[in-house]
Amino acid sequence: MDKVLLIATGGTIAMRKDEKGKVVPAVSGHELLESLPELTKQAEWDVCDFSNVASCNMSPDRMRDLAKIIEQRFAQDSSLRGIVITHGTDTLEETAYFLDIAIKDPRPVILTASQRDASEADSDGPRNLGNAVRIALDPRAIGRGVVIALNEEIHAARDVRKLHTNHVDAFNSGEKGALGTIDTGEVIWHRKPEQTIKLGVPEKLAKVGICKVYTGMTGSALRAIAQDASEALVIEAFGRGNLPPQLVPEISEMIKRGIPVVITSRCLFGRTSPVYGYPGGGADLERVGAWFSADLSTEKVRLFISIALGQRLEFKTLKEMLANGAIKLD
Secondary structure (H helix, E strand, O other): OOEEEEEEEEOHHHEEEOOOOOEEEOOOHHHHHHOOHHHHOOOEEEEEEEEEEOHHHOOHHHHHHHHHHHHHHHHHOOOEEEEEEEOOOOOHHHHHHHHHHHOOOOOOEEEEOOOOOOOOOOOOHHHHHHHHHHHHHOHHHOOOOOEEEEOOEEEEOOOOEEOOOOOOOOEEOHHHOOOEEEEOOEEEEOOOOOOEOOOOOOOOOOOEEEEEOOOOOOHHHHHHHHOOOOOEEEEEEEOOOEOOHHHHHHHHHHHHOOOOEEEEEOOOOOOOOOOOOOOOOHHHHHHOOOEEOOOOOHHHHHHHHHHHHHOOOOHHHHHHHHHOOOEOOO
């Protein structure tokens, strides 16, 4: 049979309610697979229990460690068809994107999860895991990058967002739409993803912070939030990339000190662009040297910059990459 690697990291898919009715980690990767004997008939399985934690415990360092394991397993085993990773939903899109820009092997890597824990009678975990295996075994999945399999849908790591706290259809890719669906057990592809820039697995990660702008925010507040961002700062602004004008001098000073400042939007979908010329508008930020990140989310911009600066990419190159949404141009 075809070989598939299951890497378990934890999350609701591996949790049950305790005696107090609270959801806690309870199921290892081996136990998860044993509870679904029909999956063992579909492939030859190898299991790696990477961790058993809620995904709020994931960090860029842990994501890097996970990427190293994936890279090693692919390098060691040419017969490995694909890798399925179980994960929590809270930071699922971030880990998926980190892996998408770090892993260069074209074989499929599929992250899956559940919104309902394993003790729920209608848990979505078994169905999602089964669908992830179908994608891993589909030869058409090769070269499509890291994907997320949830609720009968397949999403590109770059585009997907979590939009609801607990619904099973919580994940969405906006106007770009899902890559495909699972229909009666069949993998149906709708489109090919835009190819993300592959940076490789980093040895070092740069320290990059995030600041969410709010109305009436002062320069001193920005300084307090940004003090932990020693190598770069991502600012989540309003709309197309605009913010209170009193923040512009502080941003200008940061840039003069050699700290890149990248502008994203608090809007879930759509592109940032320096089109507004009033004080605090995007053109004002562009004038003092801020960068814009197209339609890439705040969290994903932070991860991309962290890897890129850790690999000592030149600022000019990184700015151009972000301007195109970190998409590989033909």
